[in-house]
Amino acid sequence: MLDGIMIGLTTALNPTNLLFVVCGCLVGTFIGMLPGLGPMSAIALMIPIAASLDPSAGIILMAAVYYGAIFGGSTSSILINAPGVASTVATSFDGYPMAKKGKAGKALAIAAYSSFSGGVIGAILLLIAAPSLAKVSLSFHSTDYFALMVLGLTAVAAFSGQGNMLKAMLMTVVGLMLSTVGTDQTQGIQRFTLGMIDLLDGISFLLLVMATFALSEALMAILRPAGSDEDRKREQEAHSNLGSMKVSKEEVKELAPVVGRSSILGFLVGVLPGAGATIASFLAYGTEQRLAGPKKGKLFGTGSIRGLSAPETANNAAATGSFVPLLTLGIPGSGTTAIMLGALIGYGIQPGPRLYIDQPDVFWSVIVSMWIGNIILLVLNLPLIPYIAKILAIPARFLLPLILFFSLIGVYFVSFNTFDIQLMIIFAVAAVTLRLLDFPLAPMILGFILGGMMEENLRRALLINNDSWSFLWERGLTLTILSIAVLTLIVPMLLPYFQKWRKDADRAGEGG
Amino acid sequence: MFFTKRRIGAFLLLGFCITYAVLSQRIPLLPFQQDSAFHARTMPEILSVLAIGICILIIALPSPAEYVELKGKNWIVGFAFLVLMSIYGLTIRPFGFILASTMLLGVGYWLLGERKLWLLAITSIPVAVAFWALMSIGLGVFIEPLPWFLRG
Numbered sequence: 010m011l012d013g014i015m016i017g018l019t020t021a022l023n024p025t026n027l028l029f030v031v032c033g034c035l036v037g038t039f040i041g042m043l044p045g046l047g048p049m050s051a052i053a054l055m056i057p058i059a060a061s062l063d064p065s066a067g068i069i070l071m072a073a074v075y076y077g078a079i080f081g082g083s084t085s086s087i088l089i090n091a092p093g094v095a096s097t098v099a100t101s102f103d104g105y106p107m108a109k110k111g112k113a114g115k116a117l118a119i120a121a122y123s124s125f126s127g128g129v130i131g132a133i134l135l136l137i138a139a140p141s142l143a144k145v146s147l148s149f150h151s152t153d154y155f156a157l158m159v160l161g162l163t164a165v166a167a168f169s170g171q172g173n174m175l176k177a178m179l180m181t182v183v184g185l186m187l188s189t190v191g192t193d194q195t196q197g198i199q200r201f202t203l204g205m206i207d208l209l210d211g212i213s214f215l216l217l218v219m220a221t222f223a224l225s226e227a228l229m230a231i232l233r234p235a236g237s238d239e240d241r242k243r244e245q246e247a248h249s250n251l252g253s254m255k256v257s258k259e260e261v262k263e264l265a266p267v268v269g270r271s272s273i274l275g276f277l278v279g280v281l282p283g284a285g286a287t288i289a290s291f292l293a294y295g296t297e298q299r300l301a302g303p304k305k306g307k308l309f310g311t312g313s314i315r316g317l318s319a320p321e322t323a324n325n326a327a328a329t330g331s332f333v334p335l336l337t338l339g340i341p342g343s344g345t346t347a348i349m350l351g352a353l354i355g356y357g358i359q360p361g362p363r364l365y366i367d368q369p370d371v372f373w374s375v376i377v378s379m380w381i382g383n384i385i386l387l388v389l390n391l392p393l394i395p396y397i398a399k400i401l402a403i404p405a406r407f408l409l410p411l412i413l414f415f416s417l418i419g420v421y422f423v424s425f426n427t428f429d430i431q432l433m434i435i436f437a438v439a440a441v442t443l444r445l446l447d448f449p450l451a452p453m454i455l456g457f458i459l460g461g462m463m464e465e466n467l468r469r470a471l472l473i474n475n476d477s478w479s480f481l482w483e484r485g486l487t488l489t490i491l492s493i494a495v496l497t498l499i500v501p502m503l504l505p506y507f508q509k510w511r512k513d514a515d516r517a518g519e520g521g
Numbered sequence: 522m523f524f525t526k527r528r529i530g531a532f533l534l535l536g537f538c539i540t541y542a543v544l545s546q547r548i549p550l551l552p553f554q555q556d557s558a559f560h561a562r563t564m565p566e567i568l569s570v571l572a573i574g575i576c577i578l579i580i581a582l583p584s585p586a587e588y589v590e591l592k593g594k595n596w597i598v599g600f601a602f603l604v605l606m607s608i609y610g611l612t613i614r615p616f617g618f619i620l621a622s623t624m625l626l627g628v629g630y631w632l633l634g635e636r637k638l639w640l641l642a643i644t645s646i647p648v649a650v651a652f653w654a655l656m657s658i659g660l661g662v663f664i665e666p667l668p669w670f671l672r673g
Contacts, residue, residue: 061662175579176527179534182572186541189565198561200548201541231602231633232594407644410629414622417606418652421613422662430610434603441599445589446530464564476558 013140017373020065021381029062029070030378034385037077038397042085043408047096048078048328048345049451050226053218056352057419064356065371069378071349076128076382079286079328080390083120083321084397088113096286096327099294099320106312114254114395119314120321121391122256123268127322128383130272131279131329136376138280142337143365151469152480154338156490158463160497161340164281165452167497174501177452180443184456185463187212194461195468207428214351216420216429217457220436221450223416227409228441254391264318267297275323279330279343286324286331286343293323329379335360336372340459344451347458354458526587531579538576542569601632617667622649 020026033055040051051074059067082097087104100120107116149157162185166178190201191211202208271293278289297319298309309316331343339361341347353360358368365372390397420429440450474480482488545565554560605628613621626645635641656662665672 175575175582176530179531179572179575179579182568182575183534183537186538186565186568186572189568193561196551196554196561198549200561200565201544203544228599228602232596232599234593234595406630406633406635409633410626411648413602413606413629414626414648417609417625418622422656422664427610427613430613431607434606434610438603442533443530446526446533447587448530448534460564467564468559471559478558 013369013373014136014377016369017375017377020370020374021069021377026066026069026374026378027381029066030073030382031385031389033070033073034077034080034382034390035393035397037074037079038081038084038386038390039077040074041078041081042397043081047082047222048075049218049348049454050223051075051078052345052348052352053215053222054415054419056215056218056348056355057422059352060355060423064353064358064368065374067352067356068349068371068375071352072375072378073382073385075328075345075349076124076325076379076386077390079324080121080124080386081397083124084117084394087116087120087317096290096324097320098287099290100317100324102294102310102320103313103316106310107314107317110312111252112312114252115256115314116317117394118254118256118391119260119264119317121387121394123264123271123318123321124325125383125387126268127272127275127325128329128386129380130269131276131326132376132379132383134273134276134326135329135332135379138333139336139372139376140365142333143362146338146362149338149362149486150484151466151473152484152487153490155463155466155470156481156487156494157338157340158459158466160490160494161334162452162456162459163494163498165455167501173449174498176448180449181452181456184453184458185460186456187217187453188457188460189464194465205428207426207432212432212457213420213424213429214355214458215423216433217436218348218351218454219416219420220433221440221454223412223419224433224437225440225444225450227412227416228437229444230405230409232441254394260314264314267315267318268322270300271297271319271322272326275326276330278323279327280333286327289323289327289330290320293319325383332375332379336364336375337362339364339462341455344454347451347455351458522586522588524588525584526589527584528580529589531576535573535576535580538569538572541565542573545569598632602629605629605632614665615669617669617671618653618664619646619649619666620668622652 021030036055037048037051040054041048052071055071055074059070062070079096083100083104086097086101087108090101090105104116104120107113162181163178165181166174188211190208192199192202192209199209274293274296275286275289278292279286294309294316297315298306301309301313301315305313305315328345331341331346334340335346335350339350339359341350350360353371358364358371417430417433420433421427443450470480471478474483480487481491542565545562548562548565550560550562605625609621609625612624616624623645626648627641630641630644635644653664653666656664657666
């Protein structure tokens with residue numbers, strides 16, 4: 010492990026890569042701060058640039074953009090109550106009330122320290138968990154991988170929240186469907202190309218991500234009516250008067266156990282495929298509220314520093330945790346890591362247990378860059394926050410066309426095919442329609458990324474088993490993983506009925 | 522009302538899935554592949570059945586009373602942006618990167634309410650030129666900057 014850390018340190022501390030971490034953190038903070046644009050859009054916008062770099066530098070850049078965007082999302086949550094991403098919604102519960110009380114500076118500082126702690130503790134846990142899991146997963150067969158991918162995809166649906174499960178499942182399948190467009194890799198047969206030469210290579214991953222996230226986010230913002238003058242006045246006041254950024258010793262003492270608990274909770278939730286930073290932040294918030302007791306628990310939602318620190322720590326630890334399945338199994342745990350997986354595949358790198366052995370520089374530099382990224386976020390971004398916050402004052406009429414421009418040329422500069430621009434517009438229209446109908450898009454990206462690998466593993470599994478589907482129940486590990494996948498789907502479906510049954514039973518008990 | 526957000530979405534995706542299922546039957550197979558357990562149609566067929574099943578479930582199951590709000594959105598501006606982006610795709614080659622990009626940005630700012638010509642110019646031309654310079658000079662990626670009538 011020490012050798013690995015040294016390899017990671019040498020790669021990540023290379024001056025060029027260090028510059029990418031700094032730029033990535035700043036750019037990520039900038040993009041994440043813009044309401045509506047989150048880590049996924051930020052990373053998507055970075056792919057064309059990352060594609061021109063070597064794999065380690067590219068991944069380091071994207072990872073830095075990722076933390077930066079999460080940090081930036083917290084800033085807009087605190088200052089203007091407009092979370093850039095779902096994972097920072099819980100941050101606004103107490104962060105925004107603090108800002109309204111004139112403690113925006115303190116809220117930003119607590120958010121920054123908590124993010125830093127969550128990220129660093131998460132990276133330590135990743136350092137321990139990733140190599141161990143990578144070693145275990147070396148014994149996995151293609152049947153197990155197929156089962157793992159099924160588990161990953163079902164978990165995404167299961168964690169999408171009550172009432173959204175079927176929608177998330179459908180979007181995952183739609184993503185899998187889109188991945189089948191193009192020439193079949195093993196047999197060379199054209200599928201769903203509609204006779205178009207431009208579709209022979211399939212739909213570009215970058216095109217799909219840019220269209221469904223960056224482009225559709227900008228189009229959604231264009232469709233929204235402009236805010237009132239009062240809103241704008243309130244926002245401007247928030248960015249111009251941040252107050253003191255000092256955190257007292259008593260506050261640090263109060264927050265230390267919160268940070269410890271939320272880091273571990275966040276990391277564990279992040280490791281679960283599909284769960285991610287949003288669930289982690291809400292779970293941590295709820296847990297701390299319960300642990301705070303009735304007196305301090307009541308302060309949650311009115312500007313409690315515990316209520317601010319818990320979700321901020323957890324979402325960063327979860328962001329780090331989501332790298333565990335990506336780096337060790339090659340299965341992304343979230344939409345963001347799905348985009349990173351796509352980028353890695355673009356480099357010709359197949360993440361999975363072999364990555365640890367075949368490309369240790371990529372594996373370790375990602376882990377080490379997480380520490381460096383978090384330090385840079387704290388040292389560089391925190392003092393710059395009062396200035397970066399001014400970005401929020403750039404009028405949307407200038408920002409939105411720029412986002413559209415960067416999205417379009419981001420895709421065009423990779424393929425130099427104008428057909429891609431038109432295809433992107435079609436996907437953006439579809440994405441906007443689905444957003445207006447409240448259909449989630451992240452599961453679609455996950456399905457799209459895993460589609461090719463899933464088909465390949467299924468084909469291989471059937472080939473090894475002489476065209477027999479019996480591998481699904483004959484191999485113990487495969488069966489176990491598939492059973493967990495079925496349980497993850499069934500349990501959330503049955504949970505409401507169970508809760509209703511328990512309530513009825515309690516009522517009957519009280520009545521009797 | 523029957524047509525909730527969820528059901529409209531499911532109906533739209535059902536249309537997509539049925540089309541996908543029909544097209545999956547047009548994937549050519551070689552004679553020896555017909556009887557094998559896995560061929561180019563296997564995955565699309567499984568996915569078609571799964572997706573159509575889920576769509577029908579979403580439509581049939583009780584749905585929360587959330588309806589599509591069409592009022593109060595800037596549809597015309599949104600549509601204008603789609604046309605603008607499409608024109609950008611068609612003009613980027615003949616008009617060259619700088620002119621096409623300046624047009625995209627300038628018209629974009631104008632559509633969102635900026636009317637000062639000098640501001641439109643200083644926020645679009647330098648961006649297009651700077652980006653062209655960054656790609657061509659900085660990263661060595663050649664992009665035709667000039668329109669067809671100015672090329673040598």
